[in-house]
Amino acid sequence: MTINELLNPWQKFGINLGLERINFLLNRLGNPHHSVPIAHIAGTNGKGSVCAYLSSTLTVAGYKVGRYTSPHLVSWTERICINEREIESQQLEEIVKEVIAAIAPEFPPTQFEIFTAAAWLYFARENVDIAIMEVGLGGRLDATNVCDSPLVTIVTSLSREHWQILGDTVAEIAREKAGILKPNCPAIIGQLPREAKPVIQERIQTLNCPSIWVKPAERIAENRAKFNKIEYELPLLGDVQLMNSAIAIAALQVLQQKGWHISQASIQIGIAKTRWLGRLQWTQWKQQKILIDGAHNPVAAQMLRQYVETLNTPIAWVIGILASKDQKGILAALLRPGDRLYLVPVPHKDYTEPKQLETLAKQICPELLFCQTYFDLFPALNEAITTDYGVVLGGSLYLVGYYLQKMRSHRDASSINTC
Incomplete structure (x- = not known):
């Protein structure tokens, strides 16, 4: 069976936050998470790139580093990596089968809980020195939140997202994110909105967490930055990476204080080597340069708009x-008078109808030069690249993943045809 065939039957349990099922399942698997030291990362935006910076740098420093992130863009294997290499498909299928075999029929877990258990099992068996664990949703009741003593916890950012599940206000959402903080464990905190700060501060004081509230790095050249006396090449685009890279370096320096051997050169090389697909990434479609970015909430959309303003097109x-x-x-964050807008569905997901988006877009920005709906991404993309405009694909990580999957299949077909 493929990984999709194994996991699809468990989709019916949807998103159901809570720790009872994951703890019960991990116990039946021998509690693999108890042997895995972790860095735990929550936040609305920036989690993925912070995980990528940490994984890359610790790998350069010579450690065996697990990394667990979500969602994937093309393949489930992207979610579970060791030293920047994705788990092999066959190995993933075998470990997921093992997790499913351990499920008690009267206590069925969610799909995310099954996959998270698979990650814990894999990292434990591979004896990783550290696992960089990204929260899936929220924090307090997320399936990754089963370790009592993380090496370091991180809250990258916070805004009103997933309010249907986490709470209607920023303060309520902050309370859920703060659930990853643990007694006496160091906490690295990024820039937070005014309503969120007192919630996080109260939790830090209650748990006696040594805390670092990070300020963005200083940009010293187009692709170079400086933070805590370390100058480094910044490979990921956008001003937001001044904050994300600074958060990662602050966490690495906490590990240094705990005795981890991470040289300044390892930090510089590790940050410079970091790659993170689908976020302010330039690519080509039919020989035309386009920008792709998931930008699936207003804050991420504002960051994307801020970057495209620098393109002067x-x-x-x-x-x-x-x-x-x-x-x-x-x-509202993305559109400006004179822009063109091509609206598409997000395949295999519960998407907003393009016609509904068209109505909304015309209300928000009546001065759009062009606004039209399409039945699929690629007809829209083919039309967009015929203009002399800068083309940007975004609004959903799943849509970006659909694009990247098409690109990968084209490359595979090309390599077959040239054999």
Whole structure:
């Protein structure tokens, strides 16, 4: 069976936060998480790139580093890596089968809980020195939140997302994110909105967490930055990476204080080697340069808009948005008079109908030069690249993943044809 065939039957249990099922399942698997030292990362935006910086740098420093992130863009194997290498498909299928075999029928877990248990089992058996664990949703009741003593916990950022599950206000969402903080464990905190700070501060004081509230690195050249006296090449685009890279370096320096051997050169090389797909990434479609970025909430959309402003060109947006997202907030952040807008569905997901987005976009920005809906991404993309506008694809990580999957299949077909 393929990994999709193994996991699809468990989709019916949906998103159901809680720690009872994952703890019960891990116990039946021998509690593999008890033997895995972790860095635990929560936040609305920036989690993935912080995980990528940490994984890359600790790998350069000579450690065996697990990394668990979600969602994937193309393949489930992306979610579980050791030293920057994805788990092999066959190995993943075998370990997921083992997890499923351990399930008690009267206590069925969610799909995410099964996959998270597989990650814990894999990292334990591979004897990783550290696992970089990204929270899936929220923090307090997330399936990754089963370790009592993380080496370091991180809250990258916070805004109003997943309010349907985490709470309607920023303060309520902050309370859920703060659930990953543990007694006496160091906490690294990024820039937070005013309503979130007192919630996180109260939790830090209650748990007696040594804390570092990080300020962004200083940009010293187009692709270079400086933080805590370390100058480094910044490979990921956008001003937000000044904060994300600084958070990662602050966490690495906490590990240094705990006795980990991480040289300044390892930090510089590790940061410079970091790659993170689908976030402010330049690529080519039919020999035309385009920018792709998931930008699936208003804050991420604001960051994307901030970056495209530096391009000094009018923008043709190719956009699809999930039904659960803040469509109005995303479009308001992205659109400007004179832009072109190509609206598409997000395949295999519960998406907002393009016609609904069209109506909303015209209300938000009546001065759009062009606004039209399409039945699929690629007809829209093919039209967008015929303009002299800068083409940006975004609005959903799943839409970006759909694009990257098509690109990968094209490359595979090309390699077959040239044999």
